[in-house]
Amino acid sequence: MARDLVRLITCGSVDDGKSTLIGRLLHDAGAVPEDQLAALRTPSGEVDVSRLFDGLDAEREQGITIDVAYRHFETAGRRFILADTPGHPQYTRNMVTAASTADVAVVLVDARKGLLPQTRRHSHLVGMMGVRRVLLAVNKMDLMDWSRAAFEEIAADYRALAAELGLSEVTAVPVSGLGGDNVVRRSADMPWYAGPTLLEWLETTDLAGAAPGPFRMPVQWVNRPDADFRGYAGRIASGTVRPGDPVTVLPSGRTTTIDRIVTMGGDLSEATTGQSVTLTLADHLDVSRGDVLADAGAPPEVADQFEIQLVWMADAPLLPGRAYVVKLGAATVTGQITDIRHRINVETSEHLAARTLELNDIAVCHLHLDAPLTFEPYAVSRDLGGLILIDRQTNETVGAGLIRFALRRSANVQWQALDIGRAERAALKHQKPLVLWFTGLSGAGKSTIANLVDKRLFADGRHTFLLDGDNVRHGLNQDLGFTDADRVENIRRITEVARLMADAGLIVLVSAISPFAAERRMARERMAPGEFVEIFVDAPLEVVERRDVKGLYRKARAGELANFTGIDSPYERPESPDIRIDAAALTPEQACERIIDALRDRF
Structure with missing residues (x-):
């Protein structure tokens, strides 16, 4: 036995x-x-x-x-x-x-x-x-x-x-x-x-767990050794499955039945929790790694917004709004922590307010994904309720999250289909949507150069709009300061506005320090392929300090201005910008001409 x-x-x-x-x-x-x-x-x-x-x-x-x-x-x-x-x-x-x-x-x-x-x-x-x-x-x-x-x-x-x-x-x-x-x-x-x-x-000690639940198997691998066989391999997370059982493929929601249960030792008449098998289906459906095969009569939920309990495991803090890779089982999507509901004091169990999380902090947070995932609360299923957050720059696992439930807005707020789209709006303007993203240190000349480019495009009959970082902070982002967390949220909001304007068919110019590579990458990915142009206005720190038109560097050096980029807050230089402007060698007018020449075929 x-x-x-x-x-x-x-x-x-x-x-x-x-x-x-x-x-x-x-x-x-x-x-x-x-x-x-x-x-x-x-x-x-x-x-x-x-x-x-x-x-x-x-x-x-x-x-x-x-x-x-x-x-x-x-x-x-x-x-x-x-x-x-x-x-x-x-x-x-x-x-x-x-x-x-x-x-x-x-x-x-x-x-x-x-x-x-x-x-x-x-x-x-x-x-x-x-x-x-x-x-x-x-x-x-x-x-x-x-x-x-x-x-x-x-x-x-x-x-x-x-x-x-x-x-x-x-x-x-x-x-x-x-x-x-x-x-x-x-x-x-x-x-x-x-x-x-x-x-x-x-x-x-008694090891009896919860009663076995309905059948669920996350697909780990599409087994296609030749043109005559297509199976879906994985470990059964819960329940029992037999040939002929009706199953649902999630998140697509399509249904079919099990044809065979294939193992190295031969076909099985039944497979149950913990067994690793390959399942074949009666119908040819689009099933990929990360999908879930489930009991058609009692399928798990699908959602893109959750309340989770999170353990932060990185030296660098969690910054709400920053994009992380989210991995649940074999499924991988991009997502952001949108809200830290509270941090838990492990000594007193007290719930504390928090804007960021540090190493080993435990908190309840809201998570938003860029695509829906199949899930069950962690209390029901470890396999479908546990996820990790991965830093996109370093590939380091930075957080472990346990799904508590899907947020109601995940089901209640749906995309509304529109009859007039970005292609029609751009065609009306006789141009292609584009986002020109100017990044660089304060005082590098971003706003000056962006303003000149905007004037040239406007004179050429282009439909444009310039989102200047300082101007946006007077309205949309007036509630944000200059901590790392606030900077991340500042760029996230600017990105979403720029995306909406691009959907309207505009050429959008964004002038913002945007000091972190992760947020610039996020901005690129939020735009349609080929519609984001990163323009690095490159000026050495000593040059912008000499200019110091607004007197900000002097205040930062005197300790009168905290979290100032380049002094006591980092600036992550773009490694491969689409356009690099040597702001110490070129006048703003020359920089404008270089940008217009580089982009002439993209309008």
């Missing part, structure tokens, strides 16, 4: 003794091979069990766990995949990764210190990631003279926290990882404790 497989995560604060405790568990359970034991022996002949998981040289040098260390082991009752996760706040992202697949969690607390901020943060994350069964290991009881009162006080504090976080099942065990007390064997020094040991709890 197959034994249950348990995915186990250990977590807690730095120096709570996770590596020692889990090393002791494996050692005393007989799960460490003899050759490894020999490598762990100290000069005195004792076994340093804590080093079982510190595989990185940096970990051994610093005495902390950095990466997630996975270990497979077995007992008479169960099989385990154990993940020892970092306790240091800098590596919280690794802990989130491990928690996303865990069935149970062991949360360690140093009996001398009680609940620490990182203990609370990890417990928040454990609850967020859907782990409900927790063993609280109150460690280092030997350093507290095996005090029952100390143990019970910590256990009561943690149960109060667990109740706030929705952790429904908490078992507290007093242990000493160093001596092995209540890890595998019962402790003679704590006769007052009558509950299970750590190993007993792991072997007997």
Whole structure:
């Protein structure tokens, strides 16, 4: 009879003794091979069990766990995949990764210190990631003279926290990882404790989950080995499927039936949750990686706007309005956090106002996607409810999000079909829509050059409009300051206005510092292909400081003006602009002529 497989995560604060405790568990359970034991022996002949998981040289040098260390082991009752996760706040992202697949969690607390901020943060994350069964290991009881009162006080504090976080099942065990007390064997020094040991709890805790839901399978790969076969490969996230079952392909909403269930061992008459299979369909439908095959009678939802719980995992702050790659299963789209509803203080569970998020912050946010995705709330499905945010410049995973629900406006606000489109409006004006985006430092000459280009185009009979960054801040963006978050929102709004004007068939000139490459890239992508021209008005800092027509650089250098681009706020130079203007070598009139010549065939 197959034994249950348990995915186990250990977590807690730095120096709570996770590596020692889990090393002791494996050692005393007989799960460490003899050759490894020999490598762990100290000069005195004792076994340093804590080093079982510190595989990185940096970990051994610093005495902390950095990466997630996975270990497979077995007992008479169960099989385990154990993940020892970092306790240091800098590596919280690794802990989130491990928690996303865990069935149970062991949360360690140093009996001398009680609940620490990182203990609370990890417990928040454990609850967020859907782990409900927790063993609280109150460690280092030997350093507290095996005090029952100390143990019970910590256990009561943690149960109060667990109740706030929705952790429904908490078992507290007093242990000493160093001596092995209540890890595998019962402790003679704590006769007052009558509950299970750590190993007993792991072997007997109930793993029954929620009732199996309807069939869902995210498509990971379109299997097309030859012209005669087309199948859709993936792992079944929930439910059971059989040949002949009606299914819906989402997000398109088209329906068909299952033809075959194909595996390396042959066709199956049935497949269920957790199996990886290739499904063929009775009809030829357009199905791609990232689509979801689902029970036609109970399909999941499709939406493009959500409320999510977000863990921010990057050193650089989250800036609402900035475009990130959003990955849900195998589906990938672009999206933005549009609103931070509140940040959660992990020590008090208080909801705090926030305009940005810093490393390890946990918050409730609104997420807007550029295309709809198939989803279920994370509380229903980890596979269809968990997503990540990826920085488009560095490809670094910067956030982990859990979908709570779709926003009503996702279903209520729909695109209205219009009979007259951008092509008709542009034809009426006898021109092609175009967005000329002038970027550069303050004082580089952007507005002057853009104004000259606008005058030339107007004189030539072109229909134009100039959106100047300073002018826009007097009206549409008068509520925004100059923090990084405000700058991102400033450019997002200008981009949307420019896009609407281009849809009207206009040639739009935008003059704005737009200091961040991510937002300039976002602006390009919001326009139709070929309709965005990035013009870099390139002037060295020393040149624009000498000009300083508005006296802004002088104020910034004197500390009278904060967040000024080029002084105490960064400017990310365009790497490959469509047009580069050497503002130190050319007069504004010469720059205008160069731009007109470069664009003559595009009007």
